[in-house]
Amino acid sequence: MKRKAWILAFALVFALSSILVGCAGNNTAGSKAKTFIYGRGADSKALDPIQVTDGESIKVAEQIFxxxxxxxxxxxxxxxxxxxxxxxxxxxxxxxxxxxxxxxxxxxxxxxxxxxxxxxxxxxxxxxxxxxxxxxxxxxxxxxxxxxxxxxxxxxxxxxxxxxxxxxxxxxxxxxxxxxxxxxxxxxxxxxxxxxxVQFNQNPVGTGPFKFKNWKKNDSITLEKNKDYWQKGYPKLDRLIFKSIPDNSARFTALQSGDIDMMDGLNPDDVKLVESNKQLQLFKQAGMNVAYLALNTEKKPLDHPKVRQALNHAVNKEGIIKSFYADLAVPAVNPMPDIIWGYNKEIKDYEYDLDKAKQLLAEAGYPNGFEIEFYAMTEPRPYMPNGKKVAEYMAADFEKIGVKTKIVTYDWQTYLDRTGKGEHAMALFGWNGDNGDPDNFLYVLLDKDNTRTPDAGNIAFYKSDELHEVLIQAQRESDQSKRSELYMKAQEIIKKDAPWVPLVHATVPFAAKAGVRGFVPHPTGSLNLHEVDLK
The missing domain is CATH 3.90.76.10 (Dipeptide-binding Protein; Domain 1)
Structure with a gap:
């Protein structure tokens, strides 16, 4: 009897100690397993990086490949x-x-x-x-x-x-x-x-610091540590979970309550709350991005340059920044930000002038304006914290010049599909630079080569032979100063033809628990999570 009691007591102590170790081993440095949960606004589209253009897919794929x-x-x-x-x-x-x-x-x-x-x-x-x-x-x-x-x-x-x-x-x-x-x-x-x-984009296999484990659609993607990773000592984490929480405020609440370790898509108005909370920390990513309204030049009346110029004159960029970015943005004049070499500082923006906008509409043959669909994303993006609200703000000014808009929304994947096929008339969109080269903005987003459907990068479907010649010449030139001159000329052509309303270049805030270590925001938006650790 005594022997049985001793065995039972030992088993009970062992079970309790196992439970305690299991509870303590989730997010603590030095424990058996470190799980890092990254909160984001939308799910990935696919995980074979060559088949996607959206940042939500890339930020997961770059951990695997x-x-x-x-x-x-x-x-x-x-x-x-x-x-x-x-x-x-x-x-x-x-x-x-x-x-x-x-x-x-x-x-x-x-x-x-x-x-x-x-x-x-x-x-x-x-x-x-x-x-x-x-x-x-x-x-x-x-x-x-x-x-x-x-x-x-x-x-x-x-x-x-x-x-x-x-x-x-x-x-x-x-x-x-x-x-x-x-x-x-x-x-x-x-x-x-x-x-x-075909299914590889659901079951990715690369050489990266993390291996794919599972994907719960519209909920989470789980990756595990690649124990054979060639960079010794990395990754620091054992498990990486990308959690989709579409609403910015709900995601911030999840961070504050400890349900996630880090988040993007922080509402600009919440930045001060993060800065005042000792349990949290703030990161800011340089604004190598652009938010814009793409005007589908293949659809009437947007095929007329004066109509496109009129819409440019009817957008209050400073008002948008104050209302939705808490001043964490600057007005966009050109399709790329001034932190990229080759930026043309001599170009003047279309001033916010509703009378001028009305005059241009009349000259184009639309003195009473027109009706048009206006696509707006619902999921927050790094360059656009609240697309629906921004669209409503812009629509109010458009109505003042006689342009009546019907705001149309879709889930993010459908939005990408429809704009990539050119089904929209005008659509809010944006881009975070991939490589710091002007070509990555001007050629990818506005050259006629990239109007190929169903995944057009140029969703204005703007086809300028003049621009194309300049951009191809710049691509094939190795001297950066000569390339810079060509890109300055390209921006002049684009400004005149007005296939977009460039809106803002945003400074992108991230928030994390105070114990997160090793995260460095990259201007491309890339996430180098293999160096991240938990205190």
């Missing part, structure tokens, strides 16, 4: 990634990369030159057996289309030996290296892609 080169932690300077070094020919037509050795994909497939060549050939060639599962839009945006297209930049990608890969270009491209560092060009496991190229 890695690129040949990457940006430095604080800026857009390029440094080694999966490639440890590279060299280029004098004419800029051949790039040779030496790859790191001993790296494996999450499924055990070796990372090598053949894997790199496979990925690029899958992306560029629409006849490739695994060019499936999506439209691969970013490849076309950044490299002038696809294999066989007149403006396609990349001629071939081949494995020279096991750890050397060679890119041959059809013509030089100034931002080539910066483009390769973009998270969308993360290298995927050929084995996993071949297994099911």
């Amino acid at each position: 890695e690129t040949l080169v990457k940006y430095k932690k604080e800026n857009t300077e390029v440094e080694p990634g999966l490639a440890e070094s590279w060299e280029t020919s004098k004419d800029g037509l051949v790039w040779t990369f030496k790859l790191r050795q001993g790296i494996k994909f999450h499924d055990g497939t070796p990372f090598n030159a053949e894997a790199v060549a496979y990925n690029f050939n899958r992306w560029m060639d629409k006849s490739h057996p695994e060019h499936k599962g999506g439209e691969f839009p970013y490849y076309g945006y950044m490299f002038g289309g696809y294999k066989g297209d007149k403006g396609h930049v990349i001629k071939s990608v081949t494995a020279v030996d096991e750890y050397t890969v060679k890119f041959e270009l059809n013509f030089p491209q100034g931002p080539f290296l910066s483009n390769l560092a973009m998270p969308v060009f993360g290298i995927a496991s050929p084995t996993a892609v071949k297994k099911d190229p």
Whole structure:
């Protein structure tokens, strides 16, 4: 009896100690498991980065995949990634990369030159057996289309030996290296892609610091630590959960109550609350972004430049900033912010002038205005904390010049699909720069090459031959000062034709628990969460 009692008592103590360890081991440094919950405004669309354009998909995918080169932690300077070094020919037509050795994909497939060549050939060639599962839009945006297209930049990608890969270009491209560092060009496991190229975007396999575990649609995506990660000592976290909480205020409440560890989409008005709370900390991301109203130039009456200019005159940007950004933004004059080289400071904005707007409408043949649908996003974006409210604010001024709007809203994925197909007349949208190069704003968002549906980057469907010639010339020039002059000219063309109403460049606030360590906001919006730790 005594022996049985002793065994029972020992079992009880062991069970209680296990429970205590389990409770304490969730978010505490030095414990068995560190789980980090990141709150965000919307779910991802897909997790194969080459098939998406939305930030919610990219911020998860970049934890799973890695690129040949990457940006430095604080800026857009390029440094080694999966490639440890590279060299280029004098004419800029051949790039040779030496790859790191001993790296494996999450499924055990070796990372090598053949894997790199496979990925690029899958992306560029629409006849490739695994060019499936999506439209691969970013490849076309950044490299002038696809294999066989007149403006396609990349001629071939081949494995020279096991750890050397060679890119041959059809013509030089100034931002080539910066483009390769973009998270969308993360290298995927050929084995996993071949297994099911359509469903790969639901079951991603890369070389990154975290492995995909599961996805509960419109709720959460869970990643786990890659214990074999090649960068020793990383990641610091054992588990990473992306939690979708669409309402900004509800997400902030979840942070305050401890249900999440960090959040984006902080309402600007809540910034002071974070700063005054010792249990929280604030991060600010530089405004390498733009929020804009895209005017679909293929639809009447927006096909008339004076109508587009009139709408520009009817937008009170300062009022929008004071009402919805708590002064954490500046008015946008051009399609890119002034922190990017090549910005044209000489361009003057369309002043807020309702009488001038009415005059231009009359000159265009619309003295009594017109009726039009106005798309507004409902999910908060880094550049647009409350799209519906901003649309309502703008609509009130549009009505004063006779333009009656019907505000239309959809969930984020439907919004992306419909605008990418050009189903809208005018739509609020935005962009966070990917690589710090003017090409990433001007060519991607406004060149005629990127009006391809169903994933148009240029949702104004603005097709200017004059602009196209300038932008292609800038791409093929290696001298940055000459490129800068060309981009200044491009901004003059865009301002005159007015395919957009550029709205603001926003400073993006993040909030986190005071115990979060190692987070550095990147101007591209990238999340380097492998260095994050919990105190």
